[in-house]
Amino acid sequence: MKNNRKSHQKSLKKRMLGYVVITFSSLFMASIMLTLPLRWLNPFTTTFIIQEMFADKKIISLDWVFYENIAKTLPIAIVASEDQKFPDHLGFDFDSLYKALTENRKQTRGASTISQQLVKNLYLWPGRSLLRKGLEAYFTILIEVFLPKRRILEIYLNVVEFAPAVYGVGVASRKLFSRSAAHITAHQAALLAAVLPNPKRMSAANPSSYVLSRAAQIKNAVRLLGGTAYLKNL
Template identity: 50%
Template sequence: MSEDIKPEGPGGDRLRESAAESAALRHFRRVALIAARAVLFLFFAPAVVILIYAVVPPPVTPLMLIRAVEGHGLSKDWVPLTQISPHLQRAVIAAEDGKFCLHGGFDWQAVDSAIERRRQGGRVVGASTISMQTAKNLFLWPARTYFRKGGEAYITVWLETLLSKRRILELYLNVIEFGPGLYGAEAAARHYFKVSAADLSPSQAAQLASVLPSPLNWRPSPGGRAGTIEVRARSVQLGSDGPC
């Protein structure tokens, strides 16, 4: 003889609803905790890596890997700033960021000029400082997107906060692209002029600095932009221990 199953009633329904709400709340808390940890990681990860790069040369950069996959090869040789010709230090500052020693990572006057050119329908060029280029080369990819520029600006703040101008320039001159598969002053000097980075002449330094806007397409040559850079570089003042 079968027994009738009696409904649990309103009390049982409330218990099930309460258990479901508790499970949903626990799931939300887990998701929120994971998201918070991810945000904290993204916030502090660049700072941690930059602190490492304050004393250790970067082993490789995203751009180096991208270019290697594209078939350009990879030639680099880290040297300290003391083994990079002051002529090249002056030349890249004159060519890429004349206010490098004065700003905190951003040349706001250049940014305003770039925005104005953009409003007038022109191409945005000339607002990227050496610090910003270093941030891009160490951590990011070469594509021009607002997302990448935002990341570049964020990392630049950390660079300028944690590193000296001397170290920023040292990193820049060792990872910047000087030609297909050529990274850093030493590799470029030996490839183009058969000398060490320490022995670059003013003319050779200016020629190397002149290719930086388009290293895959331009090659060092006397005269033209290189001549202008050489003239400008004479006015850049460097202390006995380097820039600024």
């Protein structure tokens, strides 16, 4: 009787272990399928866009622009504003994160890399829970492993929100400046970069004094980085 009970317990443990292994293996493979194809395929939407469409009951579409068709002024403005170490880091800027934490900042966007922000846009939901932070870190690692830096930046420029319900540089350049993404000027690029912390409240088309000041700082940062040549090796 005791032997039968022990045998049953061992069998139950093996089955539970098997279920755990299968579950984690399935989740791992699912995460690979969500990230690796981005090396070649353009995402047609993001979780942020889906949430806004459900909330506002409207259709939001992306107008994809390939990296080589985006004015060189914009990628460097975004990098200068959002993530100056982007060409060199592996997805995380630990120096900026430490500085943000030690200065007790409530918002740590300045410590959040372009890779992390792309993950938030593509896969996650608003919030600051430990689960969300863990998923953000995990998917950031996958993005950095599977995608070249240039591809990461291309996708980010095409899915990030530049104005209320205006996602991606293709739509933003047309709606905000009545021109194509290929003809964005250095000043317009700086304005677009300046509003990224809060594009629902700040406007690149009708900039406030704060946005104009921030844009001037970004243009100066671009000059200090060496201009568009800073990204030539992406």
